[in-house]
Amino acid sequence: MMIDTSVSQTRIREAEALIRPYIRRTPILRVDMADFGRAPLSVGLKLECLQHSGSFKARGAFTNLVGRAVPPAGVVAASGGNHGAAVAYAASRLGVPATIFVPDVTSPAKAARIRSYGAKLVVGGERYADALSASEMFVKEAGVRAIHAYDQTETLIGQGTIGLEIEQDLPDIDTLLVAVGGGGLIGGIAAWFAGRTRVIAVEPEGSPTLHMALDAGRPVDAPAEGIAADSLAPKRVGALMFPIAQAYVERSILVGDDEIKQAQAALWDTIRIVAEPGGAAAFAALLSGKYTPEPGEKVCVLICGANTTAVHFD
Known part of the structure; x- marks a missing residue:
């Protein structure tokens, strides 16, 4: 399979300049893993959980909306929740109608956030694939423009702006840990670094989409659980x-x-960072020892989402 050369450093730089007025440049927090009960190691946490709409998805949403013509009928997105919230937020900022399809498994926190931005929310189907099918039918019926959560050039380019920021703030990192669902996030970031920094994917055991694809040599259907x-x-x-x-x-x-x-619990208890399960997955690889850095290795972990109500305050 050929790499889409339009997902390039040049396009990512252009997108970053385009969406800069609409997104937050999220901070990198330096932590010592000794504070989490592990061997001492200074780690950078890229806190994309502090991004508008509660996740990194706002970058891809704005890249699609600012960089492409939008019909009067507006836009539609299918989402597990975060992409939908991001598209709803971006559409609200830009005065564009938005309809968001989500599956039954979407968390109440994410559904409420989508509604709070004024988008029309349609809930139905067991998994993301069901919401995607319904949204594709809606495109044909309503004449709206679809914004795909991960399999779209503009989406990949927008998410790649995180890589640009990380490299500017931590130019000497050796390794970056990134959670994976559909792959728009890690795809954009990996395109930015293009092999100059080690990029490692982290996935839940119940939904090993990239893991199975790499084993098979092509995208294949995977379980969607956990x-x-x-x-x-x-x-x-x-x-x-x-x-x-x-x-x-x-x-x-x-x-x-x-x-x-x-x-999730360690991030909250130790540094008061709220992360949803997907947002904490990359850190789980480091905390659990599933990824063990070499002595002196410079590691950055992406904390990519915070849309959850599962927080226990003292």
């Missing part, structure tokens, strides 16, 4: 990102639901 099913469980990874992953993602690590829960 605690992070509303954000990291599409039917298969995107066709556009897969060649990028083959070229630039070193490997995929699988983490269990309990390890993700432990990562």
